[in-house]
Amino acid sequence: MTELTEYLTPERVVVLKSVTKADALGELVDVLVATDGGVSAEELIKEVWKREDLMSTGIGNGLAIPHVRMSGIRLAAMVVGVSRAGIDDYESLDKKPVHIIVLIAAPEGAHETYIRMLAKVADVLKEDTLRQAAIEADEPATIHRILTEGKA
Template structure:
């Protein structure tokens, strides 16, 4: 994906209609500009805009991440060293074992298609690969923690990624999906939490750190 994006590419990345992207751009909500009569957007500006919008929302424990359903300790991997593709495939396999994912290959394809648009390394050592597809019946999450930086995983701040939280949701679960992404992002902005998670050898402890339990 080029650094300069079209309306169609931004719509695909944000999982909204092209008309919605056009309206946001016209109102000045979404950073972009016209080259002649055609809208163009910088990939980094769109990514920063998304992260800013997510971070502005305050997650509610009742309405946001529900630890017992969204993530269990059994879906937390602790790795010594790994590359990005292997981490993503391992997390997809974990999610495919849940009753919420009905097509493993479609989930894998969706995750990698999302990464081709733009890396989901959001900064401060965290990656959040995510997708909404019809073959997922409810939002579900898996996590990988690597003791060493994950090779090949680029991020907005160029810092090495060591914590990867993968989210898969049903296509119409926009609100729950955004709240959960926001909850993950806000929780992992805490350097002490990240340090505790990376140093931990117990999935149950990592689970408690992610959810502030």
């Protein structure tokens, strides 16, 4: 199965400063745009919100996985944002705050890669101990290690 290290670099892991869904998504989009360069922040955030308008990507257990495929994205990538306090207004399916947001972006035609990325994120973050360790970590490098090595 696809490893997260293929799509998640240490520069794409952040401890979120944001306390709202809108600000958190904007913060993650800015990180992706700064490290990809193939798409503008305005285009990407518009696509992210189009997806959110269909249904919240807050899947429960403190996790949200906003995801888009669009032209302009050069390579499939993900950005992880962690909020220890939680994002209360995310509208997660279980109505609980979201602590980990994984933004996945892929080129428009990269359907198989896109699905593999979603599956791998869900597989890694289904573990309660890993999610909790990532939430409690103070440094992006530590969060990156936890997620890519798959152990707390």
